[in-house]
Amino acid sequence: MEVEDLGHHISRRFNEDLERVRNMVLSMGGLVEEQLERAIKALSEGNSQLGLQVAEDDVKVNRMEVSIDEECSRILATRAPTAGDLRLVIAIIKTITDLERIGDEAEKIGVLAARLATVERPSTNYRELRNLARHVKQMVHGALNAFARLDTKGALDVVKADNAVDEEYESIYRQSITFMMEDPRTITRILDMTWMARALERIGDHAKNICEYVIFMVHGKDVRHIGVENIEAEVEQGARRLESRT
């Protein structure tokens, strides 16, 4: 589906419905991004109140997911979309599930940050966690940008970035084991840190999923579980196809 296709429909109302639900997804994305941002801020500033606030605000994300879901069901039922439109609706339904999960992970991070704020902070002020968080945040941002622009190249970049995030998580995990063996008194704190790294790593995975839906939506190719190289090949092939058509 080309970008311009969104604007060419016999029924104007149908168009508006699709456009509106797409906008809703992106504003849900904005909310999730903010939740993540605040959760990480709670960690780096040791602000337990902010952390708990993030956890509390997760209901907003959930509420948006439900209302977008309803809207999609309504479109499927009343408009019976086909081809590119159907792919758009399917991609949206899947995307909001992942966004909601990202929201849940942000909630977890908020609660963990609130707990970590009450114990002694390491001298690095969780530098490795903040680094991981920055990368993950960029992934989510990139995924939503790719969704907004229907930009498969951008989506591909995010998919590639996921490997680096996985590696970072791996190294935090190993480091944590070393710390716990060195000084068992820190186990509680280190466990919380590991949980938080785990939550961030999961967010990276969800961002990657969203990008795969973007590729599916634009090129009509399911690129899940086929490896980065194959995804890259599909994206290039799809881009060539689009070019030759215009």
Place this chain on the structure above:
Amino acid sequence: MTLPSRWASQIAALGALLASALILGWWFGAAGWWLAGASLLYVVFTLRHLYWLDRALDGHRRVPLFETRGLWAEVFARVEKLRAKARNRKKKYHRLLREVRESTGALSDGGIILNSDHEIMWFNRAASNLLGLDQATDIGHRIDNLLRYPDFVAYLKQPTGEGITVASPRRETGWLHVQIIPYGTDQRLAIIRDVTNEKNVERTRRDFVANASHELRSPLTVISGYLEALGEGGDVPEAWRVPVAEMQRQAERMTRILRDLIELTRLESADAVADHDFVDVVGMLKPIAQEFEGKQGPTVELALETDAALLGKESELHSIFYNLVNNAVRFTPPGGSVRLVWRAAGDSAVFEVVDTGIGIAEEQIPRVTERFYRVDPGRSRASGGTGLGLAIVKHALQRHEGQLTITSREGKGSTFSCRFPKERVVFRSDAVSAVL
């Protein structure tokens, strides 16, 4: 009516043609045919010129001219003139447009033109640098799809006030200020400014004031403690009795100023919106009124016209009410009166302090909420104020989405009224019916 000469000559030529055809026709004996032939000739001649005129208007450059003078020559000359003029104008506009583009491109502030659906119509280089927009792909996209901060989206829907400050999407610790200005029919201009430096300076200033206040407080506590001991103990030489008492008063005043400064920085650095705790306003106003009633000075009267409660932060609301009453009492001479009114105004609720004090000159009203602003330096210092009370009121009220209105007449008295929006007000009767 006088005909232009080109028309006169054309008509004369036509007349001559027809006349000669008539004479020749009469001579050869077929006047009708000759006349018809001459007319046909003229029609063909005119049609040919019309054809060329049409081509000329279509934009063909080379139009052959059969005449150098007369009606058609002049018509073509005029068409050519018009076209040259239009060409020049077009060139001028192109140049102008390019200059405008270049100059807006060179601006350090980002500019984006949006249509009524928030779709991006145009943006300059600074905007693409600040927000990470792409000239090739992003025209026609909705801006709230690319700039997704919930605060910004809310502002975009209702662009009121001074604009909004959001985190930079490209720089880790950057801040951007976005203001949206509607213009024309349904067009909007979004202006984006990098305010990272301002934000940092502001933060440094706030941190400095907060730290300085905290650091000053501990030595002051020690000084106040010893002064108090000195004042109470009887072994102070007679000559030092008055100075010690004065020192004690000034130390107290300093403590109050520091307390207010800390309160003010706390208000500034907290979230933009206060909590929504249930606060019993009536229960809060009664003790405040009692506290001021007993003292010498104006009479304090409390008029509770509603039993409405507020949703807000208790300590801040107390600070709003206390500071307003304190302020009114200090500027009202003994014998005057201060009236505290808590009333409903439609869906909202209003707290009013009406005094019969010295009043404020009109030009000074907008400035009284600035910190340390003194209407009359001598008098207010004598009255023991910190100069921060109204600044605290303003900030705390802003966090409750409230509005402070000040009306005053010099020598007659002032009215300070705080209006709380309906989202913050809980009327008891509603509460009761909600429970039932």
